Amino acid sequence: xxxxxxxSLLAAIAGSAIFACISGRSAxxxxxxxxxxxSDHSLIRHDQQPSAGLCPWRNPEADRRRFFPASxxxxxxxxxxxxxRLELQRRLGHxxxxxxxxxIVHRILAQQGSPGVVxxxxxxxxxxxxxxxxxxxxxxxxxxAKVQRHREPEATARALQSESWLGAMDGKDSCSAxxxxxxxPDVPAEARLSAEAIVKEAKTVxxxxxxxxxxxxxxxx
Numbered sequence: 001x002x003x004x005x006x007x008s009l010l011a012a013i014a015g016s017a018i019f020a021c022i023s024g025r026s027a028x029x030x031x032x033x034x035x036x037x038x039s040d041h042s043l044i045r046h047d048q049q050p051s052a053g054l055c056p057w058r059n060p061e062a063d064r065r066r067f068f069p070a071s072x073x074x075x076x077x078x079x080x081x082x083x084x085r086l087e088l089q090r091r092l093g094h095x096x097x098x099x100x101x102x103x104i105v106h107r108i109l110a111q112q113g114s115p116g117v118v119x120x121x122x123x124x125x126x127x128x129x130x131x132x133x134x135x136x137x138x139x140x141x142x143x144x145a146k147v148q149r150h151r152e153p154e155a156t157a158r159a160l161q162s163e164s165w166l167g168a169m170d171g172k173d174s175c176s177a178x179x180x181x182x183x184x185p186d187v188p189a190e191a192r193l194s195a196e197a198i199v200k201e202a203k204t205v206x207x208x209x210x211x212x213x214x215x216x217x218x219x220x221x
Contacts, residue, residue, distance in 0.1 A: 055120040055131050057106055058148050064108060067135035067144040068115050071108045079103050079212045087215075091174070091207045103208045108135075116143060117209070123201045125194035127151045130160075132198055134169075140210050145169045145202065156191040160198065174206035 057063070064071050080102050081088060088096040105117040116137040123130040128151030135144040145166045150157055159165060168184050177183045178199050180192065187195045 055122040057120045068108045071110045073109045074106045077107050119205050123197045140173045142169045142172050159187040159191040174210040178203040
């Protein structure tokens, strides 16, 4: 009898495990997106939330006065774009990643409304992460750009941080070409990979802001 009792117990345990496995799989039988709700009740999937490696704004006061001289302060805002996935895919040319489904902006404040935002993003350069600071006015045009940190060699850093190269971004928007050698000056060969990464990310930021600006989650003024 003891062997039979042991076998019965083993069968019961195995059956419970199988039931638990099946129950876990059927809890979401249609693959419904699971996440949390934003303030506007749009669903944010866990795999689409901004990455943990968000880029800090290291010199907010100095940058704010430089890019928006008449400003008085700033505040942080998160724009949720997950509801605009199809529009983002069309504009970006690929399915939006988690970092492209929401964007943190530093809203610039002045005595008469907001003149624009500052966005900080990390870009993967040839020699490591590059931190880009992009100032954008209320119409979605670049008013200034800065590389606040990088790991590039001196020659590459000199090219990417030159006033003439970064200054070429001024006035551009999401519809600009953003192409090295065309509307953005070319750089030496050793700096080209990192330069292309910066240019691509700058255009991506402008597309995200443009989608937010023309949606019901528009940038507040």
